[in-house]
Amino acid sequence: MRNRRALAGFATVLALVLGVGVLGGCAGPEPTLDDPLAALPAGAVFASAGPTAAEDTSCDPRRSLPAIASYRPQSGFLTIGVDQADATMSHWDPVTQTFAGFNIDLVKQIAQSIWPDGHPLDHLHFVVVPPGAGGFDALLRHEVDIVATSLTATCSRGKRVAFSDDTLDSGQSILVRKDASGAPRFDSLAALRGQRVCAAADTTSIDNLFNFGGLRVVRVDNVIDCLVMLEQDQVAAVSTDHNILLGFQGMTDDTIVPDTPSNDRAACSHHDATPCPWVSDEPHAFALRPDDTQLLGFINHVLESPAGRTAWTASHDRWLPEHHDDGDPQPPPPYQSTTWPFP
Amino acid sequence: MIDAISMPSDGVGHRAGRISGRSPTLITVFGAGIGILAVLTAFVAMLSIDPSEALGRQSAVDATEASADARLIYSRLADVDSDANAMFLVPASAPASATLRDSYQDAIAAVANAINQSVRHERGSDRIGTISTEFQVYQSVIAKALRLNSDATRDVLAAAYAHEASDYLRGTLLASAQRMWQDESRRVDQARSRGRWWLAVSVAMPLVDLAALIVLQRWLWRRTHRRLNPGLLAATTLVLAVLVLYLTVASHWSTASGRLQATETAVRAENATQIQVGDLVAARAEVYLAMGAGVDTTVHEANFERYAHCDRPSGAYRTLCQDQRGAWDQQQNGNAAQRSGAIARVLPGGLVDQDFTAVSRSLQRTIDAQDVVTRSALSRMPGAPPAVGGPASLLAVLAAAGAVLGLWIRLTDYR
Numbered sequence: 143m144r145n146r147r148a149l150a151g152f153a154t155v156l157a158l159v160l161g162v163g164v165l166g167g168c169a170g171p172e173p174t175l176d177d178p179l180a181a182l183p184a185g186a187v188f189a190s191a192g193p194t195a196a197e198d199t200s201c202d203p204r205r206s207l208p209a210i211a212s213y214r215p216q217s218g219f220l221t222i223g224v225d226q227a228d229a230t231m232s233h234w235d236p237v238t239q240t241f242a243g244f245n246i247d248l249v250k251q252i253a254q255s256i257w258p259d260g261h262p263l264d265h266l267h268f269v270v271v272p273p274g275a276g277g278f279d280a281l282l283r284h285e286v287d288i289v290a291t292s293l294t295a296t297c298s299r300g301k302r303v304a305f306s307d308d309t310l311d312s313g314q315s316i317l318v319r320k321d322a323s324g325a326p327r328f329d330s331l332a333a334l335r336g337q338r339v340c341a342a343a344d345t346t347s348i349d350n351l352f353n354f355g356g357l358r359v360v361r362v363d364n365v366i367d368c369l370v371m372l373e374q375d376q377v378a379a380v381s382t383d384h385n386i387l388l389g390f391q392g393m394t395d396d397t398i399v400p401d402t403p404s405n406d407r408a409a410c411s412h413h414d415a416t417p418c419p420w421v422s423d424e425p426h427a428f429a430l431r432p433d434d435t436q437l438l439g440f441i442n443h444v445l446e447s448p449a450g451r452t453a454w455t456a457s458h459d460r461w462l463p464e465h466h467d468d469g470d471p472q473p474p475p476p477y478q479s480t481t482w483p484f485p
Numbered sequence: 486m487i488d489a490i491s492m493p494s495d496g497v498g499h500r501a502g503r504i505s506g507r508s509p510t511l512i513t514v515f516g517a518g519i520g521i522l523a524v525l526t527a528f529v530a531m532l533s534i535d536p537s538e539a540l541g542r543q544s545a546v547d548a549t550e551a552s553a554d555a556r557l558i559y560s561r562l563a564d565v566d567s568d569a570n571a572m573f574l575v576p577a578s579a580p581a582s583a584t585l586r587d588s589y590q591d592a593i594a595a596v597a598n599a600i601n602q603s604v605r606h607e608r609g610s611d612r613i614g615t616i617s618t619e620f621q622v623y624q625s626v627i628a629k630a631l632r633l634n635s636d637a638t639r640d641v642l643a644a645a646y647a648h649e650a651s652d653y654l655r656g657t658l659l660a661s662a663q664r665m666w667q668d669e670s671r672r673v674d675q676a677r678s679r680g681r682w683w684l685a686v687s688v689a690m691p692l693v694d695l696a697a698l699i700v701l702q703r704w705l706w707r708r709t710h711r712r713l714n715p716g717l718l719a720a721t722t723l724v725l726a727v728l729v730l731y732l733t734v735a736s737h738w739s740t741a742s743g744r745l746q747a748t749e750t751a752v753r754a755e756n757a758t759q760i761q762v763g764d765l766v767a768a769r770a771e772v773y774l775a776m777g778a779g780v781d782t783t784v785h786e787a788n789f790e791r792y793a794h795c796d797r798p799s800g801a802y803r804t805l806c807q808d809q810r811g812a813w814d815q816q817q818n819g820n821a822a823q824r825s826g827a828i829a830r831v832l833p834g835g836l837v838d839q840d841f842t843a844v845s846r847s848l849q850r851t852i853d854a855q856d857v858v859t860r861s862a863l864s865r866m867p868g869a870p871p872a873v874g875g876p877a878s879l880l881a882v883l884a885a886a887g888a889v890l891g892l893w894i895r896l897t898d899y900r
Binding site for chain 2: 180181183229234235237239240263367390394
């Protein structure tokens with residue numbers, strides 16, 4: 143009798159296990175974006191899962207190493223990792239056949255400070271790297287010296303690379319299409335629940351979208367592909383740093399960054415006015431190899447210097463006039479510097 | 486007529502009576518069986534007509550032409566991809582821009598011509614319709630990219646559209662064109678296997694008929710004072726005639742099948758070289774994307790290396806890989822003049838362009854040589870075999886009638 147009960151119990155468990163397995167196997171496939179009669183950017187996919195853990199706040203990502211007033215270069219040039227499609231920060235200008243943008247102006251200032259004679263571009267080599275943390279591999283393989291994409295400094299990223307002083311305070315926002323009256327089709331991220339929202343792989347933006355919840359997140363390799371998909375009505379919104387979205391907005395006639403307040407006080411702590419549409423705090427910085435402390439210190443020196451500040455202001459006025467940060471990020475006092483959790 | 490085995494006698498007579506009582510039933514069953522077998526033989530003979538004709542020269546010619554059409558579309562589409570990406574190498578205001586746009590328009594027209602040429606062959610019309618529609622999608626994306634490219638502030642977005650179009654062309658359109666010639670290869674393979682199967686069945690059926698007729702004749706012969714049944718004899722002769730008919734054309738089937746295979750092998754070799762040509766054009770497009778419209782130079786460089794077989798370069802490929810690497814180095818690490826020089830190297834007439842042309846010519850020579858082999862194989866293909874299905878079917882029906890008549894007469898004798 144006991145054996146029979148044990149057998150029945152075993153059979154029940156086995157049936158449940160098999161049943162769960164079968165049900166799991168029968169779960170519908172993730173809807174694809176494939177439509178043979180519609181072009182789609184390469185690599186665009188529904189991202190069905192993502193990190194839900196809260197961002198590591200064990201450090202202050204705006205801090206860096208103390209400034210170092212001199213730097214002896216190892217060679218006659220610096221190799222800069224850039225994002226060719228970032229209109230405001232580091233895009234390729236086919237007319238001048240060179241890179242241009244806010245970050246490019248800053249690295250030109252750095253090159254000018256290292257090599258005062260000659261044109262700074264003669265001392266800069268540019269290599270296109272993937273957006274976000276995607277550029278770190280090139281950095282750690284010594285293919286680039288500085289990653290100068292639109293890059294958010296975070297504590298978790300600081301375990302792999304070292305960040306310069308904060309170069310730009312920004313926040314994540316959305317870009318949507320306008321309706322017939324010129325108003326945004328969706329006025330906030332909350333209004334986009336259930337809709338397709340596009341972001342680039344390996345970015346804090348896509349992590350934030352997953353953590354926000356309720357969105358059908360579409361992942362692409364390059365965030366410019368999100369704009370193509372928005373124009374082709376394949377997604378309802380693009381979500382990334384506000385500085386990038388401003389560049390996108392300038393390229394299209396029928397898109398807009400809604401200014402509906404996000405009610406996120408932490409995200410808006412470096413926004414200069416209300417309403418603040420930012421849903422996350424995105425301190426931007428250059429990324430360097432953790433052992434490249436001399437160059438990192440010198441970059442911080444340049445950013446703090448009067449010439450660096452002048453260059454910052456001129457570049458901000460040129461490339462980011464509508465970006466409502468609260469100005470040139472103040473360098474931290476020396477006693478607060480360098481708490482990066484270097485490996 | 487008195488059947489010897491039906492004569493009554495003591496003992497033996499009882500057994501004979503049982504046999505005599507059973508024989509009419511057996512004759513009826515045998516008659517029905519033989520009739521059905523012969524009718525089946527006739528049916529098989531009719532059905533074997535199409536598979537037989539499919540092994541003829543015209544069939545091979547059709548398949549070869551359809552494959553050639555598909556390869557032409559593939560090649561022209563690859564050219565469009567290359568020409569389209571070249572347009573984004575220089576600003577819309579640059580003097581070279583107009584020439585590059587003209588080349589793109591010529592390439593578009595060439596695709597349209599290739600599609601029209603293919604439409605003339607009825608096979609694969611569904612696929613051609615699909616390609617035609619997909620090509621319109623591609624053109625609309627390129628048109629959007631070109632509109633944006635005329636405004637320098639939107640160049641980045643133009644590049645993204647161009648990149649999307651290139652990916653669509655390679656992932657969707659070229660794949661559709663490739664499926665066209667794969668369909669033809671599959672069709673020829675099926676024709677060969679169907680031909681072999683029908684030949685086997687066509688020969689096997691008369692053999693089965695023959696065996697059944699001989700067994701039946703022998704059975705009756707032992708029970709009718711060793712007399713042959715004339716109906717079964719006639720049926721046997723007719724089935725033998727069917728068999729002879731098939732044996733006369735069997736050699737054709739065998740030859741046709743073998744030569745069709747040779748033709749198919751030659752066409753496959755041409756297709757494989759055409760893929761190499763497509764890869765070469767894709768390598769050129771990757772160069773243009775890396776230096777112009779692309780958003781991820783590293784990926785395009787890696788793709789170029791893969792398409793141009795730069796890991797194991799041989800012949801003209803070696804020079805191409807070296808010169809292109811030089812152009813990249815010049816563009817990425819040089820000053821403004823060197824960067825312009827790098828673009829000039831890859832534009833039509835430049836050093837890298839000449840390398841591409843050299844590799845392309847080498848591949849074209851290979852295709853030409855393979856084409857000679859294909860035509861030679863085609864010329865050795867036998868024509869359509871003599872149509873034996875109809876006569877064989879008629880003979881088989883007559884054989885069925887003869888057998889049934891002979892057995893019916895024997896049955897009448899019993900009664």
